[in-house]
Amino acid sequence: MNNANAHAFTLEEIARRVGARLVGDGSRRVSGLATLNDAGPEDITFLANRAYLKFLPDTSAAAVLLHPNHADDCPTACLTMDNPYVGYAKLSALFDPLAARDVPGVHPTAVVAESASLGRDVQIGPQAVIEDGVRLGDRVIVGPGSVVGCDTEIGEGSRLHANVTVCHGVVIGRRAILHSGCVIGGDGFGFAHDGGRWHKIAQLGGVILGDDVEVGSCSSIDRGALGDTIIGNDVKIDSQVQIAHNVQIGDHCALAGCVGIAGSTKVGRNCMLGGGVGLSGHLTLCDGVQVTGMSLVTNSIHQPGVYSSGTGAMSNAQWRKNAVRFKQLDDIAKRLTRLEKEQRSR
Amino acid sequence: MNNANAHAFTLEEIARRVGARLVGDGSRRVSGLATLNDAGPEDITFLANRAYLKFLPDTSAAAVLLHPNHADDCPTACLTMDNPYVGYAKLSALFDPLAARDVPGVHPTAVVAESASLGRDVQIGPQAVIEDGVRLGDRVIVGPGSVVGCDTEIGEGSRLHANVTVCHGVVIGRRAILHSGCVIGGDGFGFAHDGGRWHKIAQLGGVILGDDVEVGSCSSIDRGALGDTIIGNDVKIDSQVQIAHNVQIGDHCALAGCVGIAGSTKVGRNCMLGGGVGLSGHLTLCDGVQVTGMSLVTNSIHQPGVYSSGTGAMSNAQWRKNAVRFKQLDDIAKRLTRLEKEQRSR
Amino acid sequence: MNNANAHAFTLEEIARRVGARLVGDGSRRVSGLATLNDAGPEDITFLANRAYLKFLPDTSAAAVLLHPNHADDCPTACLTMDNPYVGYAKLSALFDPLAARDVPGVHPTAVVAESASLGRDVQIGPQAVIEDGVRLGDRVIVGPGSVVGCDTEIGEGSRLHANVTVCHGVVIGRRAILHSGCVIGGDGFGFAHDGGRWHKIAQLGGVILGDDVEVGSCSSIDRGALGDTIIGNDVKIDSQVQIAHNVQIGDHCALAGCVGIAGSTKVGRNCMLGGGVGLSGHLTLCDGVQVTGMSLVTNSIHQPGVYSSGTGAMSNAQWRKNAVRFKQLDDIAKRLTRLEKEQRSR
Structure with missing residues (x-):
C-alpha cells in the first residue's frame, strides 16, 4: 500500500x-x-x-x-x-x-430506528443498522454493514469499522475503535444441567467498555449473565480475542491476539497478556501481571511479574522423546528421591 | 445494563x-x-x-x-x-x-428470494439476505445483516442474531441459537499437493446441526468434503470455536471458547471440552470425555474421564529453568536409570 | 447435504x-x-x-x-x-x-461507488458495499453483505463469500477465495506507552495477497504498521487464523485452523503450520518448516524439518502429578547431577 x-x-x-x-x-x-x-x-x-x-x-x-x-x-x-x-x-x-475520508451523514441505505438518537456529525455507512433506542454520541462513525442493537450507547468520537456487531444494551465509552468482524455483547456461555440436557441461562447482563478501548478484528466480548462484563479505560484488545461473560479487565491492559479469558475472571490494571494466553474462569490477576504467549493460567496471581507455562519448541524427534518422559515425570522424581535416601544411608 | x-x-x-x-x-x-x-x-x-x-x-x-x-x-x-x-x-x-421485542415480518430492506419458503411468524431483519431455495420453519428469526445461503433449511423457532452467515446447503434443526459473526458451512480445508502447488478440493458436503444447538459469536463450523459435518442435538458451542470438515459431535456436548477440532474427528455424547482445547484430526473420543482447558489431544480416547496436557503457569524465571530441563528430560531419565543400576550392582 | x-x-x-x-x-x-x-x-x-x-x-x-x-x-x-x-x-x-449458480451482475441493493472500476462479468451480491476507488478484476464475485474498502484491488477470478470484509488499500491477487467472516486489512496492534497510557500507532501499511490465496471463515490478516503484511502465492489459510501486522508468508504455505502469528515474523516457502500453532513476533522460519499442532515457536528456525512443543494429553490424575513435577524439574536435574558426582567420587 x-x-x-x-x-x-x-x-x-x-x-x-x-x-x-x-x-x-x-x-x-x-x-x-x-x-x-x-x-x-x-x-x-x-x-x-x-x-x-x-x-x-x-x-x-x-x-x-x-x-x-x-x-x-x-x-x-x-x-x-x-x-x-x-x-x-x-x-x-x-x-x-x-x-480525511470521513464525511458525516447517514447513508440512504442505512436503517436507523426513529427512536435512535444521533449526536452531531455522526456518520452511518451503507447497509448499517441502528436499532431502537440506540444513542450515538457526537462524531460516532458506524461503518458499512455494522449493526448496533437496541438501547446500546456509544460515546463520542467512537468508530465502528465495517461489519461490526454491537448487540443490545451495550455501553461503549468515548473514542472506542471496533474493528471489522468483532462482536460486542453476544451471549455468554451459560447452561444448567437438567436431567441430561442443557437448559439455557438467558444472559441478562450487558457489556460496558470504558473510554479509549480498541477491539481487534473478529474478537468477541460476551455479555454478562446477570451483572455486566466490564472493560476498563484504555484497554487494547487485539484480533481473535475471546472475553467471556462477567470478566472484568482493569484500565490500560493490553491483550494480544487469540487470548481467551473464561467467565468471571478479574484482570487488574496495566496487565499484558501475550498472544494465545488462556485464563481459566473465576480467577483474580493483580495489577501489573504479564503472561507470556500461549501460557495457561489456572490459579489467581497475587504478585506482579511475568508468568509462563508450556514448553519451548524443539525438533519433533527430540520432542517425542521428552514428551514421553513427561508422562513418567512423577515416577522419575520418586525414583530420584529413593536413590538419594539410599545414598545418604550408606 | x-x-x-x-x-x-x-x-x-x-x-x-x-x-x-x-x-x-x-x-x-x-x-x-x-x-x-x-x-x-x-x-x-x-x-x-x-x-x-x-x-x-x-x-x-x-x-x-x-x-x-x-x-x-x-x-x-x-x-x-x-x-x-x-x-x-x-x-x-x-x-x-x-x-418481548420480536415482531414477525420481513423488513423492507431484507432481500428474500422468491423461491425461499418462510414458515409462519418468521422475522427477517433489515439488510438480511435469504437466497434461493431456503426453507425457514415457523417463528425463525434472522437478524439484521445475516445471510442464509441457497437451499439451506432452518428448523422452527431458531434464531440467527445479527451478521450471522449460514452458507448454502446447510441443515439446522429446531430452536437453534446462532450468535453474531458465526459462520456455518464455510469450506473445509482440503487441498491436494500437485507438483509443488495446492489443488483445491471442492467441499461438496454440508453441515447438519441437530435440535437445540447453540453456536457462539465468531465461531465457525466448516462444511464436509464429501459427507457432512454433523453436530448432534443439544450441543452447546461457545465463542471463537473452530470445527473442521466432517467432524461429528455427539448429543449434549459442551465446547468452551476457542476450542479447535481438526477434520473427521468424532466426539461422543456428553463430552465437555474446556477453553482452547485442540483435538487432532481423525480421532475418536468416546462418550463422557472431559478435556481440561488448552489441552491438546492427539490420540483417540476410549475411556470416559478427565484428560489434560500442558504445564501449569509459574513465574517466568522459574519457568525458564524448568523449560530448559524439559528439553533434557529424556537424558535425565536415562541418567537416572543408569544410576539406579549402578546402585543395585554394589 | x-x-x-x-x-x-x-x-x-x-x-x-x-x-x-x-x-x-x-x-x-x-x-x-x-x-x-x-x-x-x-x-x-x-x-x-x-x-x-x-x-x-x-x-x-x-x-x-x-x-x-x-x-x-x-x-x-x-x-x-x-x-x-x-x-x-x-x-x-x-x-x-x-x-453453476454464479450469475454476473450487480444486485440492485448493492452499493457501488461511482469511482469503483469493475471488470467484465463481475458479480456483486445483495447488500454488498464497494467503496471509492476499488478495482475489481474480471469475474470477481463479491458475496452478500461483503464490504470492500476504498482503493482496494482484487484480481480476476477472485471470490469473496458472504459477509467478508476487505478494508481499504488492500491488494488481492487472482483467484483468491475469501470465506465468510474473514477480515483482511484490519489494524495491526500497535501502541506506544506514553505516561501510563497507550498511544495508538496508526497502521499505515496495507495487506498484499498473492495469487491463489485462500482464507478461511473468521480469519483475520492485519494491515502493516508502515510496510505491508505480505501473503505469497498459493498460500492456504484455514479458519480462525490470526496474522498480525507486517508478517510475511512465503509461497505455497498451508496454515491450519486457529494458527496465530505475531507481528513482523517471516515464514519461508512451503511451510506447514498445524492447528493452533503460535509463532512469536520478529522470528524467521526458513523454507520447508513444519510445526505440529498447538506448538509455540519463540525462536527463529533455520533448518527445515518438523518442530513441536507442549506435552501430550493423559488422564487428569496422571497429569496433575507430572505437572507438579515439571515445576521441580530444574531441581530434579540438579539433584541428579549431584548424585552422579557422589557416585563417581566413591
Missing part, C-alpha cells in the same frame, strides 16, 4: 503537531512516513529502537524523528523528542488517510 | 412458571433478576451454590429461589426447587428482554 | 476433464461424487489412500478413480491416474454446485 496521500506537511508544522524540537529546514515538505530503510526524500522517518541506529547514516529520508542523543548522527533534518516512539505514534496519526 | 424491563411478575406467577414451591406472599411483584448481593427489593434472586450461602441472610431481594434445605435461612419470600440452578435458568428466560 | 446436482457427466467426459485413462464403458453417466463406502450406482468415487483399499471390492459406485496399480482390483469401470488424490480434487470441482 502506498502511504502517500494528498496531504503534505512542512517539517515545522510536524514539529509543532507532535511536540518535537526541529533541527534543520522547517519549510521542507514531506508527504509520507516510512521506516529508516524504506523512506525516500519525500518521507519523514523515525528512530525509536537502538537496533536500527546502524541504518541512520544511510537513510534517504527528508527528516528523522529521534532522541536528542542521536541528533548528531543524523545525516538530514531531525525532530528530537525524549520518547521518539510516542513521536512515531503521533506522526502516524498525521499520515492516516482514513480520517 | 439494566436488567429491569417493562414486565413484572407476581411471585405466584413465577412459582408456577418455573415449577417451584412458593413460601411467602404470592401477590408480591418483582421486575428483575439479580445476584444475591446485587438484588434490590424489586428483584428476585437465587441460591444455587453453597459458596454464596453466606450472602443469604443479608439479601435485599423480594424473593429467593433456592433448595428446600435452605428455606429456613431465607429472610424473605422463597421459591424452593430441588435444582435451583435449573430454576435460575428458567427465571432468566422470563426476564429476557429480547423475546 | 445431497451432492447430486442437475449436471451429469459421461465417464468419457470426466476422464478427459481430469486427465485420467478410462477402463470401461465411457458412455455411462454419473451425477455425483462420494466416498467408496457411500457411493451409489449414479456416483463416481476415488481411491487415494491404501487404507481404504479394503472397501474397493464392495463399492457400488459406477466408476472409481484410482492408481493404475489398483485397476485390476476394481469391480467396475475405472479411471486411472498416477496421483488419484489430485484426480479427486479435479473431480470435486466438476461436481461443485456453487459455480
Whole structure:
C-alpha cells in the first residue's frame, strides 16, 4: 500500500503537531512516513529502537524523528523528542488517510430506528443498522454493514469499522475503535444441567467498555449473565480475542491476539497478556501481571511479574522423546528421591 | 445494563412458571433478576451454590429461589426447587428482554428470494439476505445483516442474531441459537499437493446441526468434503470455536471458547471440552470425555474421564529453568536409570 | 447435504476433464461424487489412500478413480491416474454446485461507488458495499453483505463469500477465495506507552495477497504498521487464523485452523503450520518448516524439518502429578547431577 496521500506537511508544522524540537529546514515538505530503510526524500522517518541506529547514516529520508542523543548522527533534518516512539505514534496519526475520508451523514441505505438518537456529525455507512433506542454520541462513525442493537450507547468520537456487531444494551465509552468482524455483547456461555440436557441461562447482563478501548478484528466480548462484563479505560484488545461473560479487565491492559479469558475472571490494571494466553474462569490477576504467549493460567496471581507455562519448541524427534518422559515425570522424581535416601544411608 | 424491563411478575406467577414451591406472599411483584448481593427489593434472586450461602441472610431481594434445605435461612419470600440452578435458568428466560421485542415480518430492506419458503411468524431483519431455495420453519428469526445461503433449511423457532452467515446447503434443526459473526458451512480445508502447488478440493458436503444447538459469536463450523459435518442435538458451542470438515459431535456436548477440532474427528455424547482445547484430526473420543482447558489431544480416547496436557503457569524465571530441563528430560531419565543400576550392582 | 446436482457427466467426459485413462464403458453417466463406502450406482468415487483399499471390492459406485496399480482390483469401470488424490480434487470441482449458480451482475441493493472500476462479468451480491476507488478484476464475485474498502484491488477470478470484509488499500491477487467472516486489512496492534497510557500507532501499511490465496471463515490478516503484511502465492489459510501486522508468508504455505502469528515474523516457502500453532513476533522460519499442532515457536528456525512443543494429553490424575513435577524439574536435574558426582567420587 502506498502511504502517500494528498496531504503534505512542512517539517515545522510536524514539529509543532507532535511536540518535537526541529533541527534543520522547517519549510521542507514531506508527504509520507516510512521506516529508516524504506523512506525516500519525500518521507519523514523515525528512530525509536537502538537496533536500527546502524541504518541512520544511510537513510534517504527528508527528516528523522529521534532522541536528542542521536541528533548528531543524523545525516538530514531531525525532530528530537525524549520518547521518539510516542513521536512515531503521533506522526502516524498525521499520515492516516482514513480520517480525511470521513464525511458525516447517514447513508440512504442505512436503517436507523426513529427512536435512535444521533449526536452531531455522526456518520452511518451503507447497509448499517441502528436499532431502537440506540444513542450515538457526537462524531460516532458506524461503518458499512455494522449493526448496533437496541438501547446500546456509544460515546463520542467512537468508530465502528465495517461489519461490526454491537448487540443490545451495550455501553461503549468515548473514542472506542471496533474493528471489522468483532462482536460486542453476544451471549455468554451459560447452561444448567437438567436431567441430561442443557437448559439455557438467558444472559441478562450487558457489556460496558470504558473510554479509549480498541477491539481487534473478529474478537468477541460476551455479555454478562446477570451483572455486566466490564472493560476498563484504555484497554487494547487485539484480533481473535475471546472475553467471556462477567470478566472484568482493569484500565490500560493490553491483550494480544487469540487470548481467551473464561467467565468471571478479574484482570487488574496495566496487565499484558501475550498472544494465545488462556485464563481459566473465576480467577483474580493483580495489577501489573504479564503472561507470556500461549501460557495457561489456572490459579489467581497475587504478585506482579511475568508468568509462563508450556514448553519451548524443539525438533519433533527430540520432542517425542521428552514428551514421553513427561508422562513418567512423577515416577522419575520418586525414583530420584529413593536413590538419594539410599545414598545418604550408606 | 439494566436488567429491569417493562414486565413484572407476581411471585405466584413465577412459582408456577418455573415449577417451584412458593413460601411467602404470592401477590408480591418483582421486575428483575439479580445476584444475591446485587438484588434490590424489586428483584428476585437465587441460591444455587453453597459458596454464596453466606450472602443469604443479608439479601435485599423480594424473593429467593433456592433448595428446600435452605428455606429456613431465607429472610424473605422463597421459591424452593430441588435444582435451583435449573430454576435460575428458567427465571432468566422470563426476564429476557429480547423475546418481548420480536415482531414477525420481513423488513423492507431484507432481500428474500422468491423461491425461499418462510414458515409462519418468521422475522427477517433489515439488510438480511435469504437466497434461493431456503426453507425457514415457523417463528425463525434472522437478524439484521445475516445471510442464509441457497437451499439451506432452518428448523422452527431458531434464531440467527445479527451478521450471522449460514452458507448454502446447510441443515439446522429446531430452536437453534446462532450468535453474531458465526459462520456455518464455510469450506473445509482440503487441498491436494500437485507438483509443488495446492489443488483445491471442492467441499461438496454440508453441515447438519441437530435440535437445540447453540453456536457462539465468531465461531465457525466448516462444511464436509464429501459427507457432512454433523453436530448432534443439544450441543452447546461457545465463542471463537473452530470445527473442521466432517467432524461429528455427539448429543449434549459442551465446547468452551476457542476450542479447535481438526477434520473427521468424532466426539461422543456428553463430552465437555474446556477453553482452547485442540483435538487432532481423525480421532475418536468416546462418550463422557472431559478435556481440561488448552489441552491438546492427539490420540483417540476410549475411556470416559478427565484428560489434560500442558504445564501449569509459574513465574517466568522459574519457568525458564524448568523449560530448559524439559528439553533434557529424556537424558535425565536415562541418567537416572543408569544410576539406579549402578546402585543395585554394589 | 445431497451432492447430486442437475449436471451429469459421461465417464468419457470426466476422464478427459481430469486427465485420467478410462477402463470401461465411457458412455455411462454419473451425477455425483462420494466416498467408496457411500457411493451409489449414479456416483463416481476415488481411491487415494491404501487404507481404504479394503472397501474397493464392495463399492457400488459406477466408476472409481484410482492408481493404475489398483485397476485390476476394481469391480467396475475405472479411471486411472498416477496421483488419484489430485484426480479427486479435479473431480470435486466438476461436481461443485456453487459455480453453476454464479450469475454476473450487480444486485440492485448493492452499493457501488461511482469511482469503483469493475471488470467484465463481475458479480456483486445483495447488500454488498464497494467503496471509492476499488478495482475489481474480471469475474470477481463479491458475496452478500461483503464490504470492500476504498482503493482496494482484487484480481480476476477472485471470490469473496458472504459477509467478508476487505478494508481499504488492500491488494488481492487472482483467484483468491475469501470465506465468510474473514477480515483482511484490519489494524495491526500497535501502541506506544506514553505516561501510563497507550498511544495508538496508526497502521499505515496495507495487506498484499498473492495469487491463489485462500482464507478461511473468521480469519483475520492485519494491515502493516508502515510496510505491508505480505501473503505469497498459493498460500492456504484455514479458519480462525490470526496474522498480525507486517508478517510475511512465503509461497505455497498451508496454515491450519486457529494458527496465530505475531507481528513482523517471516515464514519461508512451503511451510506447514498445524492447528493452533503460535509463532512469536520478529522470528524467521526458513523454507520447508513444519510445526505440529498447538506448538509455540519463540525462536527463529533455520533448518527445515518438523518442530513441536507442549506435552501430550493423559488422564487428569496422571497429569496433575507430572505437572507438579515439571515445576521441580530444574531441581530434579540438579539433584541428579549431584548424585552422579557422589557416585563417581566413591
